[in-house]
Amino acid sequence: MPSFLPPALARQWRNRNPFRGRFRAHGRLLLLFLGLNALVRLGLTVFNQDLTLLAPWRLLPAMLIGAGFDLCVGLAALMPLAWLMAIWPGHRLMGDRGLRLASGLILAPLCLLATFVALSEFTFWQEFASRFNFIAVEYLIYTKEVVGNIRESYNMPVLLAGVALAAIILWGLAWRWGLAPLADLPAAAHDAHAAGNTRHRWRAGLSLGLAAPALLLAACDARLKEFSPDGQLNELAGNGYFDFWHAFRHNQLDYERFYRTLPVAEAERRVAARYQALPAAENTPGEGRPATAVQPGPAEGHLPFQRVIGGAAAPRPLNVVLVSIESFSASFMGTFGNPQGLTPELDRLATEGLLFTRVYATGTRTVRGLEALTLSVPPTPGHSIVKRPDNAGLFSLGAVLAGHGYEPIYLYGGYGYFDNMNAFFGGNGYTVVDRTALRPEQIHFENIWGVADEDLFDLALRELDARHTAGRRFFAHVMTTSNHRPFTYPEGRIDIPSHSGREGGVKYTDYAIGRFIAQARTRPWFGNTLFVLVADHTHQGRGKQDLPLEAYHIPLIFLAPGHIAPGRIETLASQIDVGPTLLGMLGIGYTSRFFGHDILREGVRKPRAFMANQQTLGYYRDDRMVELRPNRRQRVIDTRTGRPVDDPAASELAAEAISLYQVAARAYRQGDLRAAPPAR
Numbered sequence: 001m002p003s004f005l006p007p008a009l010a011r012q013w014r015n016r017n018p019f020r021g022r023f024r025a026h027g028r029l030l031l032l033f034l035g036l037n038a039l040v041r042l043g044l045t046v047f048n049q050d051l052t053l054l055a056p057w058r059l060l061p062a063m064l065i066g067a068g069f070d071l072c073v074g075l076a077a078l079m080p081l082a083w084l085m086a087i088w089p090g091h092r093l094m095g096d097r098g099l100r101l102a103s104g105l106i107l108a109p110l111c112l113l114a115t116f117v118a119l120s121e122f123t124f125w126q127e128f129a130s131r132f133n134f135i136a137v138e139y140l141i142y143t144k145e146v147v148g149n150i151r152e153s154y155n156m157p158v159l160l161a162g163v164a165l166a167a168i169i170l171w172g173l174a175w176r177w178g179l180a181p182l183a184d185l186p187a188a189a190h191d192a193h194a195a196g197n198t199r200h201r202w203r204a205g206l207s208l209g210l211a212a213p214a215l216l217l218a219a220c221d222a223r224l225k226e227f228s229p230d231g232q233l234n235e236l237a238g239n240g241y242f243d244f245w246h247a248f249r250h251n252q253l254d255y256e257r258f259y260r261t262l263p264v265a266e267a268e269r270r271v272a273a274r275y276q277a278l279p280a281a282e283n284t285p286g287e288g289r290p291a292t293a294v295q296p297g298p299a300e301g302h303l304p305f306q307r308v309i310g311g312a313a314a315p316r317p318l319n320v321v322l323v324s325i326e327s328f329s330a331s332f333m334g335t336f337g338n339p340q341g342l343t344p345e346l347d348r349l350a351t352e353g354l355l356f357t358r359v360y361a362t363g364t365r366t367v368r369g370l371e372a373l374t375l376s377v378p379p380t381p382g383h384s385i386v387k388r389p390d391n392a393g394l395f396s397l398g399a400v401l402a403g404h405g406y407e408p409i410y411l412y413g414g415y416g417y418f419d420n421m422n423a424f425f426g427g428n429g430y431t432v433v434d435r436t437a438l439r440p441e442q443i444h445f446e447n448i449w450g451v452a453d454e455d456l457f458d459l460a461l462r463e464l465d466a467r468h469t470a471g472r473r474f475f476a477h478v479m480t481t482s483n484h485r486p487f488t489y490p491e492g493r494i495d496i497p498s499h500s501g502r503e504g505g506v507k508y509t510d511y512a513i514g515r516f517i518a519q520a521r522t523r524p525w526f527g528n529t530l531f532v533l534v535a536d537h538t539h540q541g542r543g544k545q546d547l548p549l550e551a552y553h554i555p556l557i558f559l560a561p562g563h564i565a566p567g568r569i570e571t572l573a574s575q576i577d578v579g580p581t582l583l584g585m586l587g588i589g590y591t592s593r594f595f596g597h598d599i600l601r602e603g604v605r606k607p608r609a610f611m612a613n614q615q616t617l618g619y620y621r622d623d624r625m626v627e628l629r630p631n632r633r634q635r636v637i638d639t640r641t642g643r644p645v646d647d648p649a650a651s652e653l654a655a656e657a658i659s660l661y662q663v664a665a666r667a668y669r670q671g672d673l674r675a676a677p678p679a680r
Contacts, residue, residue, distance in 0.1 A: 022085040022086075022088075022096070022099070022181070022182065023082075023085065024181040025085070025100075025103070025178060025179050025180070025181040025182050026078060026081060026082050026085060028177060028178040028179075028180075028181070029078055029081065029107075029174060029178040029179075030071075030074050030075065030078060031178075032170070032173060032174055032177075032178055033070065033073075033074040033077065033078070033114070034067060034070050034071065034074060036114060036118065036170065037066070037067075037070040037073075037074075037239065038063065038066070038067065038070070039118075040118050040121055040122075040240075041062070041063060041066050041236055041237075042063075043122065044121065044122065044125055044236055045059060045062075045236055047122060047125060047126070048125075048129075048232060048236075050232065053230075053232065053233060053236070058228070058230075058233060061227060061228070061237070062227075062228075062233050062234075062236045062237040063237075065224060065225055065227060065237040066225075066236065066237045066238065066239060068220075068224070069220060069224075069225070069237075069238060069239035069242050070239055072220045072242070073220075073239050073241045073242050077110070077241070080106065081103055081106060081107075084099070084102065084103065084106070085099065085103075088102070096182040097182070099182055100179045100182035103179055103182070104171075104174075104175050104179060107171060107174050107175070107178075107179075108167075108171055111167045111168075111170040111171040111174060112163070112164075112167040114167075114170060115163050115166040115167040115170060116163055116167075117240055117241065118166075119159075119162070119163060119166075120132075120240075121240045123150075123154075124136060127485070129232065129235070129540065130235050130613075130614070131235050131238040131239070131240050131243040132240045132241075132243045132244035132247065133243060133244075133247045133614040133615075136244055136247065137244065137247050137248050152447050152448055152486040152488060153485045153486035220242055222238075222242075222243070222246050223631060223633075224237075225237040225238045226629075229637075229642070229643075229644065231546040231548075247614075254665075254669075255380060255381055255661060255662060255665035255666070256662065256665070256666070258381065258630040258631065258632070259381065259617070259628050259629070259630065259632060259658075259661065259662075260628060260632045260633070260634050260654075260658050261632075261658065261662050262655065262658055262659055262662065264662075264666075266659070267658070267659040267662045267663050268304040268659075268663060269304070270655065270656060270659035270660075271304040271305055271659050271660060271663045272304040272305075274305075274606070274656070274659075274660070275304065275305045275306075275307055275597075276307070303593060303667065303672055304663060305592075305593065305594075305595055305663065305664075305667070306591065306592065306593050307591075307592055308589075308590075308591050308592070309580075309583070309584075309588075309589055309590055309591075309592050309598075310589045311587055311588055311589025311590075312587025312588075312589075313587075314587065315586055315587035315588055315589075316530075316563060316585070316586050316587055317473065317528075317586075318528055318529055318530045318560060318563065318585075318586060319406075319464075319468075319473055319474050319475070319476075319525055319528060319529040319530070320401065320406070320474070320475045320476070320529070320530050320532065320582065320586075321460075321464070321474075321476045321478065321520075321529060321530070321531050321532070322373065322475070322476070322477045322478070322531075322532040322534070322578075322582070323478045323480065323513065323516075323531070323532065323533050323534070324366075324369055324370065324373055324477065324478070324479050324480070324534055324535070324536045325480050325483065325509060325513070325533065325534065325535045325536065326366065326479070326480045326481055326482065326483045326484050326509070326535075326536060327483050327484060327505075327535070327536070327537060327538065327539045328483060328506070328509065328535035328536075328538070328539070328554065328555065329535070329538035329539050329540065329553065329554065330357075330359075330535075330538075330553040330554055330555045331538075331550065331553065332506045332539075333346055333347055333350070333555055334347045335347050335350045335355065335555070336357075336553075336555070340503065342503055342506045342507045342510060343506065343507070343510040344510065344514070345510045345511065345513055345514025345517075346510050346513060346514075346533065346555065346557070348514075349513075349514075349517065349533065349557055349559055350555070350557055351566060352559060352561065352566055353531075353533075353557045353558050353559035353560070353564065353566060354557070354558040354559075354564050354565070354566065354567050354568075354569065355555075355556070355557050355567070355568050355569070356555075356556040356557075356558075356568075356569045356571070356573060356599060357568055357569065357570050358553075358570060358571060358572045358573060359534070359553075359554055359555070359556040359573045359574070359575065359577075359578075359609075360549070360552040360553055360554065360572075360573070360574055360575065360609040360610075360611055360620065361535065361536070361537045361538060361552045361553075361554045361575045361611065362378065362379040362552075362574065362575045362576060362610050362611055362612060363379050363384070363537055363611070363612055363613070364537050364538070364551070364552075364613055365384070365536075365537060366419065366479070366536045366537065367383075367384035367386040367387055367419050367420075368384050368536075368537060368612070369535070369536025369537050369575065370384070370386050370421070370424075370479070370536065371384045371385050371386050372574070372575040372576045372578070372596075373397070373477070373534065373536075373575065373576075373578055373579060374386075374396050374397055374398065374425075374428070374477070374579070375394055375395070375396055375397075375576075375594075375673065376397065376576045376577070376578075376579045376580060376594035376595055376596035377576060377594070377595050377596075377664055377668070377673065378576065378595055378610040378617075378660060378661055378664045379610060379611070379612040379617065380617075380661065380664055380665040380668060381612070381615060381617060381630075381665070385424075385668060386419065386420055386421070386424045387419060387420045387424075391423075391424055391427065391428075392423075392424075392427025392428060393427065393428065393674050393675055394428055394673050394674055394675065395593040395594070395673055395674060395675045396428050396429075396675070397475075397579040397582070397583075398425075398428060398429055398430050398475060398477075399428065399429055399675045400579075400583060400588065400590050401475045401583075401588075402429055402475075403590070404588055405473050406473050406474060406475040407431065407467060407472050407473070407474050407475065408429055408430040408431065408475045408477070409430060409431045409432075409433060409463060409467075409474060409475065409476045409477065410425040410430040410431070410432050410433070410477050410479070411433045411434070411456065411459060411460050411463065411476060411477070411478045411479070412432075412433075412434045412435070412450070412456075412478075412479045412481075413434075413435060413449075413450030413451045413452075413453065413455065413456035413459075413479070413480065413481045413482075414434065414435055414449050414450030414451075414481050415434055415435050415436065415450075416432050416434035416435075416436075421434075421479075422434070425477075430477070433459065433463055435450055435451055437459060438451060438455065438459060442455060442458065442459070443455050444490050445488070445489060445490040447486060447488045448486075449481045449484050450481035450482075451481075452482055452489050452490055452508075452512070453480045453481065453482040453489075453508070453509055453512035453513070454490070454493075454511075454512045454515060454516075456478065456480060456481070456512075457478070457512055457513075457515065457516035457519075460476060460478050460516070461516070461519060461520065461523070463476070464476060464523070464525065465523065465525075468523070468524065468525040479536070480509060480512070480513075482505055482508055482509050482512065483502075483505040483506055483508075483509040483539075484505065485502075485505075486499055487499060487500070487501060487502055487504050487505035489504070489505070489508040493508055493511050493512075494507045494508050494511050495507075496508075502539060513533065517531065517559075527561070527562060529560065530558065530559070530560040530563065530564070530582070530585060530586070531557075531558070531559040531560065532556075532557070532558055532559075532578065532582055533555070533556070533557040533559065534554060534555065534556045534557075534575070534578055535554035535555060537552075537554070538550075538551055538552060538553065538554060546613060546616040546618075546627055546629075547611050547612070547613060547616060547618040547620075547625060547627060549620070549625075549639060552609075552611045554575065556573075556578065558581075558582075558585060560585075564585065569599065569600065571599055571600075571603050571604055571607050572603075572607035572608065572609055572620070572621070573599045573603050573607065573609065574596060574608065574609040574610050574611075575610075576594070576595055576596035576610060577596040577597055577598070577599050577603060578596070579594060579596060580592065580594050580596045580597050580598045580599075580602075581596075581598050581599045581600060581603075583598070584598035584600060584601060593672070593673065595660070595664055607621065608620060608621040609621070610660075615629060615630055616628070616629050617629075617657075617661050618657075619653070619656070619657030619660065619661075620639070621653060621656075622649075622653070623638065623639050623640055624636055624637065624638055624639065624645065624649075624650065624653055625637045625639050626653055626654050626656075626657035628657060628658065628661060634654055634658075636650035636653060636654055
């Protein structure tokens with residue numbers, strides 16, 4: 001009641017105001033929602049294990065910006081209650097006690113949802129160091145795998161009991177404190193005013209219910225949380241509900257619409273200059289590696305990234321086995337300084353083969369790794385090409401090898417429908433062999449993601465033995481699964497118990513790879529086979545920058561005793577370079593439409609790496625990282641200091657990055673990445 005009114009008017013206000021206490025109750029519920037989200041934000045800050053984030057001058061802006069997002073989401077989420085309070089009748093029988101009861105019933109599932117989302121934010125942050133993004137949206141599609149992973153990773157009775165208890169506590173607060181203002185008004189006031197004001201309440205309530213959510217969501221802009229150069233601090237400033245909704249709407253991003261571009265002719269000119277082939281005189285082979293004749297740059301009218309890679313005078317007709325290892329960071333290996341002894345097998349193989357020490361993954365998910373290894377293309381924004389429609393018949397590593405008499409095979413320990421693998425590899429000429437090819441007695445262990453890696457490798461050996469017996473040359477791409485939460489595997493294989501953490505998953509995967517190579521050595525085809533061991537991505541994505549280098553550093557080993565001499569290659573390279581380097585090892589000539597290049601030839605002169613997270617595209621060269629973001633934003637970071645740089649060299653590097661991503665995205669959209677691209 002306004003305190004400045006005369007007593008008579010004040011009494012009239014009390015008697016004729018049917019909403020007395022209702023909006024105050026709505027305000028208290030909103031405060032509860034803001035408080036819960038503030039606690040989640042503080043909890044994630046501590047959970048992040050970076051004490052510098054707790055500094056008041058860093059944390060306070062994140063909390064204030066986050067509160068703004070929370071306010072918009074809270075008002076939208078509580079709009080049904082506001083609408084109910086606006087139209088609820090005020091007569092004697094249906095007074096505010098009835099409204100309180102109805103509101104309490106509506107709040108029960110909302111409190112359960114709020115506590116579930118709060119817990120989910122912590123589990124998602126642990127895995128991706130991020131608020132909800134389009135990965136969370138995708139998880140809704142693969143409910144079986146995701147729910148199974150949660151069941152196998154956590155103690156579900158305890159987890160569900162905790163969610164239920166927290167929901168009851170939250171509902172109790174909402175009932176006792178939030179809805180406390182909903183006490184019955186004097187009956188006379190209700191009866192006198194109910195009939196005349198019902199029409200106005202309906203109009204106001206409906207207008208509020210229809211207009212407010214649209215206005216609130218329009219006012220929220222995802223860019224508002226990007227107030228700092230620290231990617232983790234920006235993520236903390238977000239809101240899980242809003243970020244999920246935003247990802248649901250924007251998980252497909254058209255590069256030319258959302259990112260910085262150059263005139264098409266200029267972008268293509270820059271890319272063509274970048275992919276001019278090396279003169280033949282500079283194409284000096286490494287030890288034990290055949291020389292190849294290289295044609296000069298692209299012919300008139302060709303794609304700007306198209307060039308002819310000449311074959312060796314005497315190509316190596318080796319079988320190829322490419323093992324992409326789930327979530328395997330270079331930092332796990334003793335070769336890269338890890339003292340835990342988790343990878344004795346891979347450390348030994350690194351000394352027997354050719355080890356590439358500065359290779360970076362293109363993304364933070366398996367489908368990005370598969371895209372890079374198969375198509376040798378930069379990580380264009382939105383979904384990986386593996387998950388996009390119309391992705392069959394592309395120019396791929398399998399297609400090049402198939403043209404030289406190889407049978408491409410994709411072997412996966414899980415079900416190939418997951419992440420669209422069956423459709424992608426099958427549509428690009430691979431024979432797909434997944435978990436369904438195993439009989440029950442051939443499975444020693446399985447979890448929701450797939451069979452144990454040793455069972456996958458046993459399946460691979462049987463498939464490769466069959467091809468060798470039939471006299472067919474093979475290219476086998478094997479994708480492991482065991483180094484993934486819940487980190488379960490057969491007991492007795494290693495000295496770390498199953499289901500005890502990531503270190504066990506790493507060491508078991510290392511054991512399974514060592515066992516596979518040892519068994520392959522007994523096969524007649526081993527001496528005529530090139531093995532490639534590479535990670536699909538690392539185990540982490542968090543860091544102070546959007547694209548921290550350590551979160552993309554992966555191992556790469558080429559192993560072919562008697563054909564490739566042991567050694568270490570220190571050249572900076574990208575995951576998209578694995579395929580072209582493999583073809584260079586074999587001495588195969590082809591007309592390339594890959595964006596990757598042979599690390600041992602082009603890479604020596606033109607080292608660089610591509611990497612991306614959910615929306616930020618990165619280009620790394622000369623200790624500088626170009627970051628391209630939606631809404632045409634860009635910056636160049638000095639990776640040694642973490643500071644933005646703005647000089648002519650940075651501008652030129654940014655233009656180079658823009659041209660490469662722009663041309664790659666345009667090429668996919670126009671169908672120029674197909675095995676037989678249209679004439680231009």
